Amino acid sequence: MVTLAEVAQHAGVSASTVSYVLSGKRSISVSTRQRVERSIQELGYHPNAGARALASSRSNIIALMVPLRTDMYVPVMMEIAIAVATNARAHGYDVLLLTGEEGPDAVRRVTGSGLADAMILMDVELDDERLPLLRATDQPSVLIGLPADTTGLTCVDLDFGATGALCAEHLALLGHRDIAVIGEAPAVYERHTGFAERTLDGLRSRSRELGLRVLHRPCEGGYDAMALTLARILDERPGTTGFVVQNESAVEPLLALLRQKGRAVPEDVSVIAICPEQVATQASVRLTSVAIPAQDMGRHAVERLIAKLEGRGEDEVVLIAPELTVRASTGPAPAAP
Amino acid sequence: MVTLAEVAQHAGVSASTVSYVLSGKRSISVSTRQRVERSIQELGYHPNAGARALASSRSNIIALMVPLRTDMYVPVMMEIAIAVATNARAHGYDVLLLTGEEGPDAVRRVTGSGLADAMILMDVELDDERLPLLRATDQPSVLIGLPADTTGLTCVDLDFGATGALCAEHLALLGHRDIAVIGEAPAVYERHTGFAERTLDGLRSRSRELGLRVLHRPCEGGYDAMALTLARILDERPGTTGFVVQNESAVEPLLALLRQKGRAVPEDVSVIAICPEQVATQASVRLTSVAIPAQDMGRHAVERLIAKLEGRGEDEVVLIAPELTVRASTGPAPAAP
DNA sequence: ATTCACTGTCGAAGCGCTTCGACAGCTATG
DNA sequence: CATAGCTGTCGAAGCGCTTCGACAGTGAAT
Numbered sequence: 001m002v003t004l005a006e007v008a009q010h011a012g013v014s015a016s017t018v019s020y021v022l023s024g025k026r027s028i029s030v031s032t033r034q035r036v037e038r039s040i041q042e043l044g045y046h047p048n049a050g051a052r053a054l055a056s057s058r059s060n061i062i063a064l065m066v067p068l069r070t071d072m073y074v075p076v077m078m079e080i081a082i083a084v085a086t087n088a089r090a091h092g093y094d095v096l097l098l099t100g101e102e103g104p105d106a107v108r109r110v111t112g113s114g115l116a117d118a119m120i121l122m123d124v125e126l127d128d129e130r131l132p133l134l135r136a137t138d139q140p141s142v143l144i145g146l147p148a149d150t151t152g153l154t155c156v157d158l159d160f161g162a163t164g165a166l167c168a169e170h171l172a173l174l175g176h177r178d179i180a181v182i183g184e185a186p187a188v189y190e191r192h193t194g195f196a197e198r199t200l201d202g203l204r205s206r207s208r209e210l211g212l213r214v215l216h217r218p219c220e221g222g223y224d225a226m227a228l229t230l231a232r233i234l235d236e237r238p239g240t241t242g243f244v245v246q247n248e249s250a251v252e253p254l255l256a257l258l259r260q261k262g263r264a265v266p267e268d269v270s271v272i273a274i275c276p277e278q279v280a281t282q283a284s285v286r287l288t289s290v291a292i293p294a295q296d297m298g299r300h301a302v303e304r305l306i307a308k309l310e311g312r313g314e315d316e317v318v319l320i321a322p323e324l325t326v327r328a329s330t331g332p333a334p335a336a337p
Numbered sequence: 338m339v340t341l342a343e344v345a346q347h348a349g350v351s352a353s354t355v356s357y358v359l360s361g362k363r364s365i366s367v368s369t370r371q372r373v374e375r376s377i378q379e380l381g382y383h384p385n386a387g388a389r390a391l392a393s394s395r396s397n398i399i400a401l402m403v404p405l406r407t408d409m410y411v412p413v414m415m416e417i418a419i420a421v422a423t424n425a426r427a428h429g430y431d432v433l434l435l436t437g438e439e440g441p442d443a444v445r446r447v448t449g450s451g452l453a454d455a456m457i458l459m460d461v462e463l464d465d466e467r468l469p470l471l472r473a474t475d476q477p478s479v480l481i482g483l484p485a486d487t488t489g490l491t492c493v494d495l496d497f498g499a500t501g502a503l504c505a506e507h508l509a510l511l512g513h514r515d516i517a518v519i520g521e522a523p524a525v526y527e528r529h530t531g532f533a534e535r536t537l538d539g540l541r542s543r544s545r546e547l548g549l550r551v552l553h554r555p556c557e558g559g560y561d562a563m564a565l566t567l568a569r570i571l572d573e574r575p576g577t578t579g580f581v582v583q584n585e586s587a588v589e590p591l592l593a594l595l596r597q598k599g600r601a602v603p604e605d606v607s608v609i610a611i612c613p614e615q616v617a618t619q620a621s622v623r624l625t626s627v628a629i630p631a632q633d634m635g636r637h638a639v640e641r642l643i644a645k646l647e648g649r650g651e652d653e654v655v656l657i658a659p660e661l662t663v664r665a666s667t668g669p670a671p672a673a674p
Numbered sequence: 675a676t677t678c679a680c681t682g683t684c685g686a687a688g689c690g691c692t693t694c695g696a697c698a699g700c701t702a703t704g
Numbered sequence: 705c706a707t708a709g710c711t712g713t714c715g716a717a718g719c720g721c722t723t724c725g726a727c728a729g730t731g732a733a734t
Binding site: 338340341342352353356357360362363384385387388389390391392393394 | 719
């Protein structure tokens with residue numbers, strides 16, 4: 001293993017000079033710099049991470065806590081995780097992957113051990129038990145998701161309230177009057193992750209303004225659960241002509257069921273999905289959708305975090321504006337019979 | 338920040354004693370151990386990761402390289418990644434998330450800097466450019482996937498050859514004679530990740546033995562691509578009664594299209610999917626499937642790696658035996674008209 | 675009683691790096 | 705021409721931990 005000292009000797013300078021070449025924290029003459037860089041190249045030198053962390057008390061690592069549950073919006077999670085890793089690398093940071101399993105202990109462990117310089121938490125619940133720890137420590141952190149109380153925290157999330165409102169507006173504009181929301185699984189609401197409720201709130205309040213009637217039904221996803229849910233909805237509100245789906249695994253079943261029941265999309269009923277682009281474009285009907293901007297969320301989270309690490313930037317809530325893309329699954333409400 | 342020395346002072350022992358309590362590498366009297374442990378508790382001590390890594394030249398970190406592409410079998414990747422993280426933690430290791438982006442350089446960087454003690458590579462291609470590096474270094478590694486040449490490497494993967502064979506057997510047993518394989522996107526074959534080819538090979542050779550006729554068509558996934566692919570297949574081999582699908586995003590479109598064409602599943606045609614359990618159970622028809630055992634793969638990979646880190650275990654190829662679960666999408670071939 | 679082998683503890687020497695203060699050799703300034 | 709202020713480099717002091725050898729104390733074996 002090549003060390004700083006060996007590079008220094010090879011280049012005929014002192015170790016500190018090599019260090020300064022590497023960090024750029026003091027000016028170095030061009031000739032020396034080049035000599036050192038050549039030596040680094042020739043010897044294939046890589047600074048030792050542990051020694052560096054010890055001496056500088058900075059690990060250049062960002063911890064990313066992902067939820068342990070793999071049962072929900074998984075592709076989004078993965079996309080965020082990868083976006084975080086990619087953006088972090090671009091800023092010279094590596095990413096440590098923590099699962100939610102350890103819960104608050106993971107936060108303690110990471111902060112206490114100096115394993116990471118900062119952390120990003122995904123899937124934050126409204127009243128998350130990790131939040132007090134984050135507020136107490138001076139280690140920078142960013143949440144992806146929006147807890148109930150955001151004081152002293154930096155959060156990044158899609159503006160789900162605006163997303164709900166946007167869906168209501170689109171359907172109202174098309175003349176729909178009775179709409180149904182196919183929500184996430186009941187467990188998601190019980191866990192109070194927040195985003196589902198916020199979507200619903202936004203949608204409901206805008207609907208009220210626009211005179212839409214809204215029926216909300218959580219749904220486990222999958223074909224059978226969707227069949228049951230749809231039957232109940234149509235039973236209760238036969239005149240429903242608009243659907244907003246916030247559950248990836250209910251999308252395709254819903255489309256199949258509507259087809260099966262002879263309700264044409266978008267002629268008879270309109271469907272809006274809140275889902276990743278890929279799902280919307282690959283579904284059996286090209287779906288009008290509000291995209292979940294996983295990449296953006298990852299990128300923003302890293303950028304906020306880097307800003308904090310560099311002393312710039314303060315606590316703030318970044319809500320990404322939703323964008324509705326009209327595709328083939330929504331159209332004018334059918335004339336009342 | 339609490340240090341070893343402070344704990345030592347608080348407990349009235351020397352620093353080395355505390356260290357030995359922590360590592361268990363020398364015997365410590367019960368009374369001393371308890372005193373030290375109490376001090377650790379009271380002070381809320383967490384060993385500094387950097388210092389530890391420097392002194393012991395072991396970071397207790399495993400690097401996990403995931404593919405950058407988020408366009409394919411993503412949930413499987415995520416599940417593997419989480420299984421890796423969870424199992425690694427159980428062995429006292431943390432996981433560093435690397436994206437494929439950096440390619441071979443990431444391997445150099447990690448090995449060179451001592452950032453991680455070992456690495457797991459996902460999505461290994463048949464002739465992966467990272468392999469020479471892995472063979473050259475003495476850092477333990479495990480591949481998830483199977484390259485062309487496995488000498489000097491440890492690999493974990495589903496036995497895709499046996500998977501293909503299993504599918505052929507199941508369909509043959511049910512009396513099918515003409516079967517079609519809906520494969521992964523052409524890009525997957527061009528990239529030579531191997532698993533798709535191995536599946537096909539296994540399926541073809543067993544089919545030959547069993548007298549099945551096989552038509553293989555790669556498919557991008559999504560509704561339109563699937564529609565085109567299916568049309569071609571039925572055009573070329575109208576008598577096709579069995580389908581094997583190895584592309585998650587083609588599954589639901591295929592089912593919808595078959596329904597639409599009036600071909601009932603499983604009465605008229607049988608469908609086997611090679612996909613995660615969740616996809617199989619949540620599809621619009623409960624699918625007979627061969628599961629992709631993501632959790633097992635992650636677990637095996639970590640276990641192999643730990644074994645190597647502890648000096649036990651040598652290079653080997655672990656092929657996980659496929660399991661076919663019969664559900665509602667396969668049945669006896671219809672009597673010839 | 676003497677030796678021997680443990681057991682439990684300590685002190686000290688690093689691990690490879692960053693960073694602070696020092697300083698030699700300049701150039702610009704009064 | 706002395707002085708001040710740069711610029712570029714160096715030496716040395718740690719960062720917090722692990723680990724090696726040393727050794728005091730104890731009990732067993734001689």
